[in-house]
Amino acid sequence: MSQEELAFEAGIDRSYLSEIENGYKNVGIAVLEQVARALGVPVTELVKK
DSSP: OOHHHHHHHHTSOHHHHHHHHTTSSOOOHHHHHHHHHHHTSOHHHHHOO
């Protein structure tokens, strides 16, 4: 899945997603849930080390 597709599916701007991925933005739980839902994974999958 491309960054653009993920951003679209999650309902967020692609540039915002890029900033999250690159560590420039902190993400709130609501956005984290949107990204997890778009990826089809639980939120815990996104935050585990």
